[in-house]
Amino acid sequence: MSSIVPGLLKGMAVTAKTLAHRSHTAEYPDVAPDLPPRSRGVIALLEENCTVCMLCARECPDWCIYIDSHKETLPATAEGGRERTRNVLERFDIDFSLCMYCGICIEVCPFDALHWSPEFEYAELDIRDLIHDKDRLGAWMPTVPPPVAADASAATPKEVAAAQKPPRRPAAPPAPA
Amino acid sequence: MPEVLDTVVRVVAVLAAFLVLPLAVGQAEHKVMAHMQGRLGPMYAGGFHGWAQLVADGVKFVQKEDVTPAAADGRVFRLAPGVALVPYLVAMAAIPLAPGVVGADLDAGLLFVLAASAVAVLGTLMAGWSSANKYALLGGLRTAAQLLSYELPVVLGASSVAMAAGTLSLTGIGEAWRPWWMVWQLPALVCFFVGGVAELARPPFDMPVADSEIVFGPYTEYTGLRFAFFLLSEYAGIVVLAAMTTVLFLGGWHGPGPDGAWWMLLKTALVSVLVIWVRVAWPRLREDQLQTLAWKVLVPLALVQLVLTAVVAVGIAS
Numbered sequence: 315m316s317s318i319v320p321g322l323l324k325g326m327a328v329t330a331k332t333l334a335h336r337s338h339t340a341e342y343p344d345v346a347p348d349l350p351p352r353s354r355g356v357i358a359l360l361e362e363n364c365t366v367c368m369l370c371a372r373e374c375p376d377w378c379i380y381i382d383s384h385k386e387t388l389p390a391t392a393e394g395g396r397e398r399t400r401n402v403l404e405r406f407d408i409d410f411s412l413c414m415y416c417g418i419c420i421e422v423c424p425f426d427a428l429h430w431s432p433e434f435e436y437a438e439l440d441i442r443d444l445i446h447d448k449d450r451l452g453a454w455m456p457t458v459p460p461p462v463a464a465d466a467s468a469a470t471p472k473e474v475a476a477a478q479k480p481p482r483r484p485a486a487p488p489a490p491a
Numbered sequence: 492m493p494e495v496l497d498t499v500v501r502v503v504a505v506l507a508a509f510l511v512l513p514l515a516v517g518q519a520e521h522k523v524m525a526h527m528q529g530r531l532g533p534m535y536a537g538g539f540h541g542w543a544q545l546v547a548d549g550v551k552f553v554q555k556e557d558v559t560p561a562a563a564d565g566r567v568f569r570l571a572p573g574v575a576l577v578p579y580l581v582a583m584a585a586i587p588l589a590p591g592v593v594g595a596d597l598d599a600g601l602l603f604v605l606a607a608s609a610v611a612v613l614g615t616l617m618a619g620w621s622s623a624n625k626y627a628l629l630g631g632l633r634t635a636a637q638l639l640s641y642e643l644p645v646v647l648g649a650s651s652v653a654m655a656a657g658t659l660s661l662t663g664i665g666e667a668w669r670p671w672w673m674v675w676q677l678p679a680l681v682c683f684f685v686g687g688v689a690e691l692a693r694p695p696f697d698m699p700v701a702d703s704e705i706v707f708g709p710y711t712e713y714t715g716l717r718f719a720f721f722l723l724s725e726y727a728g729i730v731v732l733a734a735m736t737t738v739l740f741l742g743g744w745h746g747p748g749p750d751g752a753w754w755m756l757l758k759t760a761l762v763s764v765l766v767i768w769v770r771v772a773w774p775r776l777r778e779d780q781l782q783t784l785a786w787k788v789l790v791p792l793a794l795v796q797l798v799l800t801a802v803v804a805v806g807i808a809s
């Protein structure tokens with residue numbers, strides 16, 4: 315009995331204390347949620363960066379990325395030069411009814427064509443409408459937040475470090491004339 | 492003619508109280524419980540902090556299909572919600588807010604209210620028995636066992652006050668009350684209040700409706716408006732219990748400053764919040780713990796209180 319009463323009083327104290335504090339509820343539809351950086355809302359596509367290398371489609375664990383493309387031949391720019399071919403993206407669909415938001419496609423993209431956007435309000439009444447084509451994926455691009463600034467004490471990003479590296483050897487002295 | 496008018500006014504007032512106060516307690520339960528759990532509770536219905544939530548719930552319940560199970564004892568099944576609800580209306584008519592501010596001032600008001608609110612528990616038992624459902628039956632029998640065990644501390648606690656006041660009239664008890672009775676009658680207060688909460692099958696004494704083991708006890712098979720009546724009867728029961736506790740033990744309409752019905756309403760509201768608070772804070776008692784608490788703690792305590800009351804009352808009289 316002696317051990318019961320303090321426990322009961324403690325329970326009442328805890329609930330009373332909670333009552334006195336403001337609740338933590340975020341009233342979502344009325345108040346936009348305060349999402350942390352790097353929230354995984356939707357995948358945005360920067361079409362100009364895509365080279366149709368297909369790495370994302372192949373790495374996707376549930377095969378929810380569909381890519382079609384064709385090759386275009388560019389005429390040689392100089393007299394006697396070689397014609398060049400390049401890939402042109404026709405179709406880039408992500409089926410968000412299959413996507414499990416693992417982010418592997420974004421990790422694996424060598425050209426930063428895919429990005430996480432924190433937008434999450436794209437529910438549909440028909441599951442087929444969850445397939446976002448390249449225009450719709452591109453429309454998410456403006457919602458992609460700028461990358462989080464690196465820590466003050468962090469190592470220099472490798473792109474910056476590479477640019478700042480001095481040339482491997484001094485430029486060859488001009489050949490004596 | 493004025494007599495008829497007087498009666499009509501009283502009836503309408505009691506009916507209004509019966510319709511408003513339980514809903515107010517229900518809404519308070521929504522909000523207080525939510526905030527005790529770090530939530531907001533209803534926020535939309537009615538616009539301002541969800542004040543119309545229970546009205547909206549009522550509209551929803553009305554729209555639902557009224558199902559009577561094929562194997563159920565139809566007439567008893569359909570009658571049970573009324574049996575659970577109406578006694579509280581009857582009981583409310585006899586509880587005074589202040590001398591004269593009462594539906595019906597009875598000489599044996601205490602006896603009347605206790606008897607009426609005990610009938611309400613019968614509605615739950617009827618519901619459980621007639622549902623043709625094993626969970627409902629288990630719940631109904633647990634309700635019956637609980638009523639038998641806890642009626643005793645309730646009646647003994649109330650009779651202790653009646654003995655101290657020397658009357659069974661609720662107005663008389665309220666008038667005879669003195670502040671030092673809060674100490675003198677404290678054990679009776681505990682017995683009456685705990686027993687009352689248990690008779691309502693409110694947490695932590697909600698073994699009869701223990702939703703994690705017997706679905707929803709006697710109310711398992713109920714739908715729509717009949718189910719809503721059971722819920723309403725629970726809140727009406729809280730109002731009756733809180734009002735009775737206030738009249739008998741907390742001085743009713745007496746208070747620091749001028750006496751009046753507002754003291755009664757304020758104290759009733761506070762006791763109702765206590766009932767809600769206890770629900771949020773405490774875990775459910777097991778069936779055997781429940782019976783142990785009644786027979787080994789509350790009944791002896793109430794008997795000791797009766798002796799104490801008798802000795803002190805005789806001492807005052809002589």
